[in-house]
Every structure is written in C-alpha cells, then in structure tokens.
Amino acid sequence: MLHEFITSALIIDDSESETTNLIDYLEEKDIWVKHYTPKLLDIFTKNKKPFNNRKLIFLDLYLENKSSLEDNISKIRGYFKNILGNEFGTYGIVLWTKHIEEFDEFKKRIYKTANKYSSPLFVIPLEKNGYLNKGSFEGILEDLEDKLLKDVSSSFFVEWNKAVKKGSDNTITTLYNLFESNEKKDKNLEAILYLLALNFTGIPINSTSSYNVQKDLVKSLMDTLQFEISNSYKEIINLFKVAKKLEFNEVVTEKNKIFSKLNSLLLLDFQNLSQDSPIPGNIYEISDQTSPLYIKEITYKKKTEDLDTHTTFKDLKKRRVCIEITPPCDFALNKKQSLSRIVGGIQMDYDKDILKGNNSPFKTDNYYTFLYPINVNGFTEPQMIVFDFYRFQTVNEKELKDNSKYKIIIKAKDKLFADVLQKFSSHTARLGIAALYP
Numbered sequence: 001m002l003h004e005f006i007t008s009a010l011i012i013d014d015s016e017s018e019t020t021n022l023i024d025y026l027e028e029k030d031i032w033v034k035h036y037t038p039k040l041l042d043i044f045t046k047n048k049k050p051f052n053n054r055k056l057i058f059l060d061l062y063l064e065n066k067s068s069l070e071d072n073i074s075k076i077r078g079y080f081k082n083i084l085g086n087e088f089g090t091y092g093i094v095l096w097t098k099h100i101e102e103f104d105e106f107k108k109r110i111y112k113t114a115n116k117y118s119s120p121l122f123v124i125p126l127e128k129n130g131y132l133n134k135g136s137f138e139g140i141l142e143d144l145e146d147k148l149l150k151d152v153s154s155s156f157f158v159e160w161n162k163a164v165k166k167g168s169d170n171t172i173t174t175l176y177n178l179f180e181s182n183e184k185k186d187k188n189l190e191a192i193l194y195l196l197a198l199n200f201t202g203i204p205i206n207s208t209s210s211y212n213v214q215k216d217l218v219k220s221l222m223d224t225l226q227f228e229i230s231n232s233y234k235e236i237i238n239l240f241k242v243a244k245k246l247e248f249n250e251v252v253t254e255k256n257k258i259f260s261k262l263n264s265l266l267l268l269d270f271q272n273l274s275q276d277s278p279i280p281g282n283i284y285e286i287s288d289q290t291s292p293l294y295i296k297e298i299t300y301k302k303k304t305e306d307l308d309t310h311t312t313f314k315d316l317k318k319r320r321v322c323i324e325i326t327p328p329c330d331f332a333l334n335k336k337q338s339l340s341r342i343v344g345g346i347q348m349d350y351d352k353d354i355l356k357g358n359n360s361p362f363k364t365d366n367y368y369t370f371l372y373p374i375n376v377n378g379f380t381e382p383q384m385i386v387f388d389f390y391r392f393q394t395v396n397e398k399e400l401k402d403n404s405k406y407k408i409i410i411k412a413k414d415k416l417f418a419d420v421l422q423k424f425s426s427h428t429a430r431l432g433i434a435a436l437y438p
Contacts, residue, residue, distance in 0.1 A: 002056075002145045005158050008032040010054035012041065012079070013096065014063050018132060022058065025137040038063045038075075045082045053089035057120075061097035061106060069102050073109050080110075080117040090161050092122045092154075094144060100127050121161075122154035152239045159234055167228035171221055174228075196220040202328050211277040256350065260373035260382035269411040270377060278340050278397045280328050281417040283385075284406040286320040286344065291405070293322045293344030293391050298361040305361075307346070317379060318348040323387060323412060324400070325421050340400055343368075343424060344391030347376070350384040366390045368423055371416065376409075387420060389427045 009031050013019050019035050026033045034054070036044075044051075062072055084091075093110070095103055103125040113119050124147045131137045148155055178192065179185040197217035240246060248255070264270075273282075286294050297304050300312065307313045322344045350373040354360060362369050372384035400406050412420065 002141055002148065002158070003029070004162050006031055006055045006141070008054045009034075009056045009058065010051065011035040011058040011096075012038075012063070012076075013058070013060040014038055014065075015060070018128070019058075021135065022131075022137045022140070025140065029141065041079050041083065045079065048082060050085050051083045051088070054091060056092050056094060058094045058096045061095055061099055061102060069099075069105060073106055077110065077112075077117075080113075084117045086115065086118055088118045090121050090157070091118070092124065092148075092158075093120045095123060095125050096128050097125075100125050121157050122148060122151055124148060149238075152236050155236045156239055159236060160229075163229045163233040164225075166232040167225050170228040170232070171225050174224065193217055211274055211279075212272065215272045256373045256382045257375075260350070260375040263371075263373065264375040267371070267413050267416040268374060269413055273408050273411055275403050275408050276401055278324060278400040280324055280326050280421075281412040281414075282324045282400075282408055283410040283412060284322050284324075284400065285409050286322055286406060288405040291344075291393075293342060293393055293395075294320045295344060295346050295388065295391065300361040301359050312354065313348070316349040316351065316354075317381065318346060321345050321347050321385060321409070322391075322406070323417075323420060325417075325424055327421070338397045339394050340397055342393050342395045342400075343387050343389060343420075344393070345385055345387035347383055347385045349379070350374075350382040355384055355386070362386050366427060368420055370419065387424075389424050392424075392428075 009026055011019050011022065011033065013035065014037055016035075016037070023033045023035060059076065061069075061076075063075060064072060067075070095106055097103075103123075107123045110123060111119055124144055126140075126144070131140060148158070175189070175192070176185060179188065194213070194217075197213045197220055200216040200220035250258070288294065289296075295307065297306055299305075300310065305313070307318065322342045324340045325343055326341045345368070348354075355362060355369055355372060366389045368387040368389065369384075371386070373382035374385065376383045395406075
C-alpha cells in the first residue's frame with residue numbers, strides 16, 4: 001500500500017547522523033528525500049517559503065532537547081503553518097522519536113490545525129532506536145504499513161489517493177489514444193475537449209462568451225475518471241467490518257453541523273457561478289420585494305403569518321431565493337428565447353420542527369422540503385431551503401443578470417437539480433377529477 005503512495009519524503013530532525021541511513025534506504029526505494037534541521041526550517045519560516053507536497057514526513061518530536069514536550073509540539077505546529085499551509089496536499093506523519101510514550105499527546109495536538117495547515121491523513125509512532133541499533137532501516141516501510149492497516153479509515157484514503165492518481169493518468173491516456181498520430185492529436189484534441197465541455201452542460205455555442213467552459217470540461221471527464229478510479233482501487237479488508245464503528249453517535253447539534261457540510265458538498269456548487277449566464281440550476285437571492293417570487297407570508301397553524309414579524313420565524317436568519325428550472329433540453333437547443341423558468345423559495349436557519357413538525361407550514365405538496373441541513377457561507381447555523389411550486393414565474397434573462405434584483409449565490413448540482421425538476425413536474429402534472437358523490 002505505502003510503496004505506491006510514498007513518492008517523496010521529508011525528514012525533520014536535528015541529527016544528521018541519525019538520518020543518513022534512512023535517506024539512503026528510501027532513495028534505494030526510488031523515494032525522493034529531503035532532510036531539514038530546525039535551523040534550516042527557521043530560515044524557510046522567515047522567508048515564508050512553503051514546501052511542495054511530500055507524501056511522508058519523518059518527524060523528530062524533540063527538535064530542541066532542552067525544551068518541554070508542549071514547547072516542541074508548539075514549535076512543530078508553527079513550522080507546519082509556514083512550510084505546509086493549507087495547500088500542501090495529502091501526507092502522513094511518522095513520529096520518529098525515542099519518546100514513544102508521548103505520542104498520544106502529540107497526535108491530539110497536531111490535529112488542532114485551526115485551519116492554518118493541512119491535517120495529516122495519519123500519524124504513526126515509530127521507535128527509531130531499534131533501527132539505529134541494528135544500523136539499518138531495512139523493513140521500515142513494511143513496519144509502517146502494518147501499523148497503518150490498523151487504522152482502516154486512513155488506509156482507505158491512502159488507497160483512494162493512489163487510485164485517483166492512477167485514474168487521472170489512465171483518463172489522459174484514453175483521450176490521447178483517440179488519435180492515430182501525434183500530428184492528429186495536436187490538430188484535433190482541443191476541439192474534442194471543447195465539444196466535451198459543451199456537451200456536459202448543453203450550453204449553446206453562441207452563449208459561451210460569458211460562461212466558463214473550461215470548468216465544464218473538468219466536470220465532463222468525471223464519469224470516465226470515476227470509472228478508472230473504481231478499477232484502480234484496492235479494497236481495504238477490514239473497512240466497514242466492525243459494527244460499533246459504523247454508528248455515528250453524536251449530539252443533534254454536532255450531527256446537524258457535519259451533515260450540513262456533507263450535504264453542501266454533495267448537492268451544491270458555490271464556486272462555478274456566473275451572474276451573466278442564466279443556466280438551469282442557478283439559485284439566486286431575490287432582492288426585489290415586489291417580485292411575485294418573494295415570499296412574505298406563509299400559512300401557519302391555519303393562519304396567514306408574516307415571516308419577518310411572527311414570533312416563530314422573526315429570529316431565524318433568512319433570505320428569499322429562487323431556482324432556475326428551465327429544462328436542460330430547452331437550454332441546450334436554444335429554445336429559452338431569453339426567458340427563464342423560475343421557482344421561488346426561502347432559505348432559513350434549519351429548524352426540524354418548523355420544517356417537518358405537526359404544525360409545519362411546509363407540509364402541503366407544493367413545497368420542496370428536501371434540501372436540509374446545508375452549510376452556506378455567511379450563515380453560522382445550518383440552513384434549509386424550501387421551494388414553493390406555486391411561486392412559478394417566467395423571468396427575462398436581463399432581469400436575472402441584474403444583481404440588484406437577483407444575485408446568484410449557489411448552483412444546484414445535477415442530482416439536486418434533477419430532483420427539484422422531477423418533483424416540480426409531478427406537481428404541475430396532477431390532473432385531479434371532478435365527480436358527483438352520493
């Protein structure tokens with residue numbers, strides 16, 4: 001497992017003599033190695049020059065022998081902040097020390113990153129005296145792998161990381177192999193990539209000037225990449241085998257916090273947004289209070305109540321939103337004719353009782369109530385978004401591009417958009433029947 005993951009290593013140790021044999025051994029295994037003493041790291045810290053990614057960091061716990069454990073850990077965390085930062089990528093730590101009993105304290109504190117440096121995939125303790133005494137580091141990678149296998153979650157991410165790398169390489173090779181010669185590749189590859197990008201969203205060619213087509217190209221390759229990753233992945237034998245470890249037992253507030261982040265990751269796109277490109281799935285904040293899409297009142301306990309003044313709702317942070325649900329086929333075939341189909345809704349602090357309780361104002365089937373809890377930038381609490389299918393309007397694209405009326409804030413990912421569109425279609429297609437009953 002580790003042989004393929006570790007392509008490079010960083011050794012942080014104050015002793016030159018104790019690292020020489022380790023460097024030689026790793027280089028024999030075709031692993032690129034660099035050794036830094038605290039003095040060298042201090043120079044890099046002053047220059048604020050971050051390191052390129054290293055897959056494994058051998059780290060001496062006591063970089064300063066005369067300092068306490070706490071001071072040494074603080075010093076290491078300071079180094080990590082400056083030489084790793086948040087863009088370092090995935091890596092593991094081998095705590096290379098003569099003081100194995102202090103490993104637990106180090107592990108507890110090194111994961112308190114405060115978002116100042118990337119967290120390690122794993123931290124493994126290693127007693128280096130045994131290797132030093134025998135004068136050889138032969139078998140160290142096998143020893144590390146044996147220890148890592150006991151941490152099945154970390155083992156999974158090591159394997160997944162390897163599979164992603166291999167999968168991306170295979171995807172590139174597949175595209176290059178479309179062509180019989182390098183001349184044909186140079187001539188036609190960019191055009192093929194352009195067609196893949198347009199095919200992903202279905203955006204008409206005459207609408208690409210204000211749209212970032214390159215990001216759709218990346219997305220268009222995901223299916224192929226996923227296939228390659230699945231084929232490259234090697235299963236972790238003990239993953240999902242211990243029933244106790246599969247129970248997520250946390251208090252409700254902690255569950256909401258974590259699930260909201262996961263739901264946003266799975267369902268929402270906060271990056272690939274364009275105010276000038278009204279496309280299916282765009283979610284806007286409605287600023288125009290005169291718009292029919294702007295929800296001011298709802299029916300609560302059989303009464304019409306104002307959302308901003310009623311005691312149940314006034315303290316919940318909220319904003320009015322809408323989603324474009326123009327069918328992708330109309331968008332791709334340029335049938336929109338500058339008109340977008342929009343459904344209004346509301347975003348509020350997540351409250352399970354308000355959303356799903358007996359007195360919920362959102363119990364009727366005209367409401368889409370499946371987008372919760374979610375994590376949204378600018379809101380400290382987990383959020384929920386509810387769409388009202390009765391708030392359906394056709395809006396001119398010029399208005400949607402006017403951020404004083406409609407400000408783009410999120411884009412629904414494919415699965416969410418498809419679900420909203422399907423449920424909206426089902427709601428509008430209800431026929432009903434009028435009959436006389438005796």
